[in-house]
Amino acid sequence: MARKNIPQRSRSYESDDEERGACEWCEYALVITLATILLIGVSALTVFWVVYYRESYGWADDIPEKQFNLHPTLMVAGFITFSGFSILLYRICRCFRRIYVKLLHAIFHALAFPCIVIGFLAVLDFHNKKGINNFYSLHSWIGFVAMGLFGLQYAVGFFSFLLLLICSKGTASFRASLVPIHASFGILTFVLGVCACLTGLTEKALFTLGAERYSGLPDEAVIINVIGVTTVAITAVLMYILARDKFRPQLRDRRISERDILVAADRGHCDQRHRRVGGGRRHLGAVHGSRNWRIPHPQGRATPQLNNTTPLCDWLTNRTLERGDIYQIPAKRRNAL
Amino acid sequence: MARKNIPQRSRSYESDDEERGACEWCEYALVITLATILLIGVSALTVFWVVYYRESYGWADDIPEKQFNLHPTLMVAGFITFSGFSILLYRICRCFRRIYVKLLHAIFHALAFPCIVIGFLAVLDFHNKKGINNFYSLHSWIGFVAMGLFGLQYAVGFFSFLLLLICSKGTASFRASLVPIHASFGILTFVLGVCACLTGLTEKALFTLGAERYSGLPDEAVIINVIGVTTVAITAVLMYILARDKFRPQLRDRRISERDILVAADRGHCDQRHRRVGGGRRHLGAVHGSRNWRIPHPQGRATPQLNNTTPLCDWLTNRTLERGDIYQIPAKRRNAL
Numbered sequence: 001m002a003r004k005n006i007p008q009r010s011r012s013y014e015s016d017d018e019e020r021g022a023c024e025w026c027e028y029a030l031v032i033t034l035a036t037i038l039l040i041g042v043s044a045l046t047v048f049w050v051v052y053y054r055e056s057y058g059w060a061d062d063i064p065e066k067q068f069n070l071h072p073t074l075m076v077a078g079f080i081t082f083s084g085f086s087i088l089l090y091r092i093c094r095c096f097r098r099i100y101v102k103l104l105h106a107i108f109h110a111l112a113f114p115c116i117v118i119g120f121l122a123v124l125d126f127h128n129k130k131g132i133n134n135f136y137s138l139h140s141w142i143g144f145v146a147m148g149l150f151g152l153q154y155a156v157g158f159f160s161f162l163l164l165l166i167c168s169k170g171t172a173s174f175r176a177s178l179v180p181i182h183a184s185f186g187i188l189t190f191v192l193g194v195c196a197c198l199t200g201l202t203e204k205a206l207f208t209l210g211a212e213r214y215s216g217l218p219d220e221a222v223i224i225n226v227i228g229v230t231t232v233a234i235t236a237v238l239m240y241i242l243a244r245d246k247f248r249p250q251l252r253d254r255r256i257s258e259r260d261i262l263v264a265a266d267r268g269h270c271d272q273r274h275r276r277v278g279g280g281r282r283h284l285g286a287v288h289g290s291r292n293w294r295i296p297h298p299q300g301r302a303t304p305q306l307n308n309t310t311p312l313c314d315w316l317t318n319r320t321l322e323r324g325d326i327y328q329i330p331a332k333r334r335n336a337l
Numbered sequence: 338m339a340r341k342n343i344p345q346r347s348r349s350y351e352s353d354d355e356e357r358g359a360c361e362w363c364e365y366a367l368v369i370t371l372a373t374i375l376l377i378g379v380s381a382l383t384v385f386w387v388v389y390y391r392e393s394y395g396w397a398d399d400i401p402e403k404q405f406n407l408h409p410t411l412m413v414a415g416f417i418t419f420s421g422f423s424i425l426l427y428r429i430c431r432c433f434r435r436i437y438v439k440l441l442h443a444i445f446h447a448l449a450f451p452c453i454v455i456g457f458l459a460v461l462d463f464h465n466k467k468g469i470n471n472f473y474s475l476h477s478w479i480g481f482v483a484m485g486l487f488g489l490q491y492a493v494g495f496f497s498f499l500l501l502l503i504c505s506k507g508t509a510s511f512r513a514s515l516v517p518i519h520a521s522f523g524i525l526t527f528v529l530g531v532c533a534c535l536t537g538l539t540e541k542a543l544f545t546l547g548a549e550r551y552s553g554l555p556d557e558a559v560i561i562n563v564i565g566v567t568t569v570a571i572t573a574v575l576m577y578i579l580a581r582d583k584f585r586p587q588l589r590d591r592r593i594s595e596r597d598i599l600v601a602a603d604r605g606h607c608d609q610r611h612r613r614v615g616g617g618r619r620h621l622g623a624v625h626g627s628r629n630w631r632i633p634h635p636q637g638r639a640t641p642q643l644n645n646t647t648p649l650c651d652w653l654t655n656r657t658l659e660r661g662d663i664y665q666i667p668a669k670r671r672n673a674l
Contacts (some may be wrong), residue, residue, distance in 0.1 A: 188573050199539045235528060
């Protein structure tokens with residue numbers, strides 16, 4: 001077919017694309033603004049509630065309730081605001097280098113960490129001072145699991161995705177296989193944090209206002225309910241962002257498609273020496289940020305293998321592409337070109 | 338390259354694939370079994386709790402509490418068990434035809450519908466009999482939004498994905514664009530149901546046991562907490578299933594890849610007549626369940642358009658392929674082959 005006969009059509013597609021791009025940026029800006037307002041708003045509202053209705057904060061005071069007040073404030077800040085920003089920034093940062101996005105993700109979780117620890121100690125000390133049992137309620141059970149998961153995720157994430165970069169090539173396979181697990185458990189930790197927040201607010205409303213006053217819906221009850229509803233709204237917005245493939249920076253910015261990789265394989269950018277040494281499979285390395293293909297080093301570790309049926313770009317979407325990563329493509333599939 | 342020189346290698350990939358397939362099926366069976374046990378278990382546990390500790394059920398009885406007991410039981414059955422099975426079956430059914438999976442999805446939601454309505458009426462009537470205000474608590478606010486979303490989702494889903502099949506071809510574009518919205522709001526409705534369940538259990542524990550007895554963690558408190566934890570576990574398992582691309586039936590069973598479609602386009606399976614009539618874009622129709630490509634009817638409605646950069650299989654993953662659906666591929670992209 002004569003491909004040079006359609007220059008005007010090509011232009012019209014480009015303008016189509018630009019229009020789509022503008023719409024997409026509008027949605028992108030709108031969703032980020034909404035998420036930011038909600039994430040800051042929920043913490044601001046909690047501080048307002050405590051300062052205006054609950055006698056503000058204190059520690060080692062003669063009023064243990066002031067110490068307790070640190071618990072909702074710091075837990076909302078740690079589990080919702082900072083963790084929410086961390087998830088949001090990791091997913092939406094399109095312009096920075098991957099390592100900076102990772103550092104930002106780690107920094108926001110590092111800010112959440114002391115909030116959660118101090119928030120936990122505040123309620124533990126309050127319970128001990130008042131002679132109340134620990135870990136009896138549904139709220140405390142969910143909160144305990146959420147804290148455990150948060151700590152585990154932080155340790156695993158820091159070790160695997162930052163420390164192991166010292167030996168980037170040797171650990172690429174391990175890190176790539178860990179990404180979907182870390183992401184799933186991260187979202188689960190956030191949802192558990194939200195559940196703990198909602199059950200905690202319900203407990204607090206019934207403990208301090210009592211069933212009778214709560215059912216009259218005084219101003220304070222409205223504030224407590226609005227904090228809960230804001231938390232639910234944050235979950236909805238974050239779920240929307242996570243579900244939208246358009247917000248994923250990986251494939252979009254790097255423009256690596258199945259065709260790119262298979263064509264590169266077909267053009268002989270394969271490691272013939274490695275094929276002879278390692279036997280069986282042919283290897284292909286992808287250098288991110290460009291369309292150059294790298295012949296992997298024979299000492300490179302074995303990497304996640306693609307089977308004969310999964311579409312390659314689906315498979316890549318669930319993995320973090322790193323400079324120097326090596327992907328195996330079965331010869332059968334490569335030969336199908 | 339001499340492709341016939343590697344028969345042994347090809348075999349080894351096939352056995353690799355079979356092994357991977359067996360592992361995948363193991364994971365598939367394990368996750369489904371776990372989800373089924375948890376989904377049935379949470380309802381069974383709620384019935385046990387009510388019958389054993391809360392004087393069983395009743396309606397228009399002299400004990401309004403018996404009527405209230407219908408509320409947690411039916412809401413857990415509707416929002417968690419039936420809705421959970423509906424989501425689960427929609428995602429994991431690989432062997433049935435798409436229309437049967439849709440019907441199964443609709444039937445399970447149809448079972449959830451009366452549960453939610455009767456569960457809501459039970460608590461409304463109980464409140465009125467006891468002179469308690471309605472819609473004051475965080476639990477009721479979240480529950481109200483969840484019920485509203487459930488009704489809206491059912492109406493939109495039934496109308497769009499079942500009734501509009503009467504005019505399958507003309508509504509393909511509309512239905513395809515609705516799928517991600519319906520899925521996102523469906524998951525949000527489920528999460529809201531879980532949040533309502535957890536806040537409701539916390540309220541119930543504090544209302545009936547009281548703060549003092551609850552903190553002593555008697556048997557009934559443990560049962561209530563375990564119901565809550567089971568609900569959280571169901572959320573975790575369902576999130577895992579939804580996050581796993583392997584559990585998606587669409588692309589896997591139909592084996593439609595970007596390459597299939599672009600190659601078909603390259604081989605001239607394009608609607609030349611339509612190109613002349615409709616101008617601009619070239620069309621390509623995909624008949625699901627086979628590798629046959631159909632020349633679309635010129636009267637076919639305009640369909641969602643792929644831009645020049647999104648990987649096609651990503652784009653297809655977010656859409657429901659239906660017999661006779663037509664997809665537009667920009668000439669520029671097609672020419673890039």
